[in-house]
Amino acid sequence: MIAYLIRRLLWALPTLLGVNLLVFALFFVVSSPDDMARAQLGAKRVTQEAIERWKADHGYDKPLFYNDNAQGSKQFTDTIFVQKSARMFLLDFGKSDLGRDINHELYARMWPSLALALPVFIVGLFVAIVAAMVLAFFRGTWLDYSGVIACVVLMSISSLFYIIAGQFIVARTWNLVPISGYEGGLDSIRFLALPVLVGVIAGLGSNVRWYRAIFLEEIGKDYVRTARAKGLSEGAVLFRHVLKNAMIPILTGTVVVIPSLFLGSLISESFFGIPGLGSFTIEAILMQDFAIVRAMVFIGALLYILGLILTDLSYTLVDPRVRLQ
Amino acid sequence: MRDFQIVVLWSDVLFAVLLAALAAGVAYAFRHEHLRRAWHTVFANRSAMAALVILLAYLLVTVLDSFHYRPALDQPDGVPQTKVQYSVEVLSLLDVALTTLRDTREKTYSAPFATHFFEKQMLEAPDGKQYRDYPRLKFGGAHLKDPAERAGDIAVRAAGGAALGGMLWLLAMLPIVRGVACSHQWTLTKAAREVLRGGTQIAWDGFAWALLFVLVLAGVLGTLSGHYHVFGTDATGNDVLYQTLKAMRVALMIGTLATLVVLPLGIGLGLAAGYYRGWVDDTIQYIYTVISSIPYVLLIAAASLMMTMLIERNGALFATAASRADAKLVALCAIIGAISWTTLCRLIRAETLKLRELDYVQAARCFGVSSLRIMLRHILPNAFHIVLITVVLDFSGLVLAEAVLSFVGVGVDPTSISFGMMINKARGELARDPLIWWSISAAFVFMVSLVLAANLFADAVREAFDPRALPSRRRLRLGAAK
Numbered sequence: 001m002i003a004y005l006i007r008r009l010l011w012a013l014p015t016l017l018g019v020n021l022l023v024f025a026l027f028f029v030v031s032s033p034d035d036m037a038r039a040q041l042g043a044k045r046v047t048q049e050a051i052e053r054w055k056a057d058h059g060y061d062k063p064l065f066y067n068d069n070a071q072g073s074k075q076f077t078d079t080i081f082v083q084k085s086a087r088m089f090l091l092d093f094g095k096s097d098l099g100r101d102i103n104h105e106l107y108a109r110m111w112p113s114l115a116l117a118l119p120v121f122i123v124g125l126f127v128a129i130v131a132a133m134v135l136a137f138f139r140g141t142w143l144d145y146s147g148v149i150a151c152v153v154l155m156s157i158s159s160l161f162y163i164i165a166g167q168f169i170v171a172r173t174w175n176l177v178p179i180s181g182y183e184g185g186l187d188s189i190r191f192l193a194l195p196v197l198v199g200v201i202a203g204l205g206s207n208v209r210w211y212r213a214i215f216l217e218e219i220g221k222d223y224v225r226t227a228r229a230k231g232l233s234e235g236a237v238l239f240r241h242v243l244k245n246a247m248i249p250i251l252t253g254t255v256v257v258i259p260s261l262f263l264g265s266l267i268s269e270s271f272f273g274i275p276g277l278g279s280f281t282i283e284a285i286l287m288q289d290f291a292i293v294r295a296m297v298f299i300g301a302l303l304y305i306l307g308l309i310l311t312d313l314s315y316t317l318v319d320p321r322v323r324l325q
Numbered sequence: 326m327r328d329f330q331i332v333v334l335w336s337d338v339l340f341a342v343l344l345a346a347l348a349a350g351v352a353y354a355f356r357h358e359h360l361r362r363a364w365h366t367v368f369a370n371r372s373a374m375a376a377l378v379i380l381l382a383y384l385l386v387t388v389l390d391s392f393h394y395r396p397a398l399d400q401p402d403g404v405p406q407t408k409v410q411y412s413v414e415v416l417s418l419l420d421v422a423l424t425t426l427r428d429t430r431e432k433t434y435s436a437p438f439a440t441h442f443f444e445k446q447m448l449e450a451p452d453g454k455q456y457r458d459y460p461r462l463k464f465g466g467a468h469l470k471d472p473a474e475r476a477g478d479i480a481v482r483a484a485g486g487a488a489l490g491g492m493l494w495l496l497a498m499l500p501i502v503r504g505v506a507c508s509h510q511w512t513l514t515k516a517a518r519e520v521l522r523g524g525t526q527i528a529w530d531g532f533a534w535a536l537l538f539v540l541v542l543a544g545v546l547g548t549l550s551g552h553y554h555v556f557g558t559d560a561t562g563n564d565v566l567y568q569t570l571k572a573m574r575v576a577l578m579i580g581t582l583a584t585l586v587v588l589p590l591g592i593g594l595g596l597a598a599g600y601y602r603g604w605v606d607d608t609i610q611y612i613y614t615v616i617s618s619i620p621y622v623l624l625i626a627a628a629s630l631m632m633t634m635l636i637e638r639n640g641a642l643f644a645t646a647a648s649r650a651d652a653k654l655v656a657l658c659a660i661i662g663a664i665s666w667t668t669l670c671r672l673i674r675a676e677t678l679k680l681r682e683l684d685y686v687q688a689a690r691c692f693g694v695s696s697l698r699i700m701l702r703h704i705l706p707n708a709f710h711i712v713l714i715t716v717v718l719d720f721s722g723l724v725l726a727e728a729v730l731s732f733v734g735v736g737v738d739p740t741s742i743s744f745g746m747m748i749n750k751a752r753g754e755l756a757r758d759p760l761i762w763w764s765i766s767a768a769f770v771f772m773v774s775l776v777l778a779a780n781l782f783a784d785a786v787r788e789a790f791d792p793r794a795l796p797s798r799r800r801l802r803l804g805a806a807k
Contacts, residue, residue: 156721168755281623293623
């Protein structure tokens, strides 16, 4: 088990290296530090000197891979690739283009993100499973049929509309919660209630449909027929037998997003003014602070790969037939 | 007729290629019995037929909006006619059809069907005194002497429009009823009754009622928009109905153009990985693991930020603002395609791994058929349902993604109208008091109807083509009865 874990973690390295190289190619080969300087300095008719100065200030004036002017190992380390890209492997993200300390911001903003994303995840999972069970229990009836239609309609509405409608109805018309903003501690509940509600509803459609499909597949299996043949009631079959087995694909299918919860949600954080990593990323994109965008892409990939490893582990935990080797 | 210069935008060309491919696909499916039967199942689905009508209506808007030209500018008198100057504004056939909507700009906000502005403005009385009041609109309801006649006027015009739509509907349904009557040897009246009641194998009733709805709505909107701003106007006085129709093209382009990148990459690499295995498989798997491990929106954001810079740097290449905006749209679609081929590739790879071991493929190999031929002739046709399902399912997701990307600031060019832009602007409008609700409502209605229709159609396609699809309602019933 430990050996497998270590091997999987080592396998993640080439993938991360690929991510790193891809991002590097996008930011330094497709476009160049000159473009970045021009975007950052704003004006169209910016002088070449100003661009050079900006590049020197931010460490973009080095060669990409090989530094002729340096000595010894510095020939390789004193380059844009190592300083700006490879360094991220040590989780050292350096300073952003606008001079912010990225690592410091990450630690500060991770918690508000998690405070929003974790309740959305847990409540959303619970509500979706309950709703899917109800639909599966009444399968083939008008309730099931209209439930599925409701799911398709819910899926067809952009998440932006949910947020706008939620803010308008709950916060503006009913005045129940503040429209946006955030405070730490217990006060945060006031600010988080609406974003969590909106997040749960926005994710409901596709999840309920997916879980319903899982339940229906499980209900068609032999052991369910056996349970019915023993004379168990439909409710007992559903709760005692089907639920447990259906939880396996549901849980292993959702484990992958758990590490990414730290990243928070891009859209709802900036709509609700929650100072998490999602709004951090949006601000960086709007202000063209590319160092932050690079860092977030790398972290996003890192967390996703962690999620994949967790998924594999969860398979062994719930299903003893799966052996990790 | 004024002189004009035809402008061919990149997205127009690519969209035409896509439509041609679609037509070829339809022709191919028509000639093959098993495909025809699967499509019959799709068309037997009532909601799929209704969704098809909506999608076709939106497709028509997009096609009209994809023929671009630049009108010639009026020559000032007395200047010798040496060279015709063309306007920098690129127009489309849709703009011609909607000339009234485009030319009737008000100054600022006005509510749907309003005859007066939404906010009081400083006016000057004939005697020179200034006072504040709601001024009349330049266009909306300008033909009315007394604004109190408005309700009656709207009702009369709407009835006329509905009658027009109904007539068009009768014209459109006639050939269908004729066809049904011929194939079943029914009389025309019986055929008409069966079509409307859903007694035919193909669910013509869904088609007919949806078409009636669309045509009557189009008739009503068409006649009313000649005299009113049916959906109101936005901050700069532009007609909201015009904007939503223009946004439709962007939405459809985003939803479909990426396919042109996804198909070759996903199918080619998927087949190669599954067929050759070994190091080819390892390499391709590595590439798609890398791409798919980066969060979707972040990667698109990063790539399109860079692409925007590239386009800005080469700004001189584009003659008009429209062609630059179009280049951005095509670049965005290319980026989306270059990122989202991984799903299709993974599915095709898995299917190929399974198919290559089957006897008929082994037999083909024994006969010395080349690898390329085996992949294209023997494996791909049997995996093609995956391609179809993936493409159809992706469409609605991409339309939704456009709104998010525009919000993030990496979507389409700010000068072109898209649903994302409209929603973005609406945020500020909803915070005003009294609130301005029409812009976002229009965007909501059109966007949801597009995505919903796409979802319903995609579900029917999946049910018909995927052997492992969810049981339909009818089959569920039968299962319960057993």
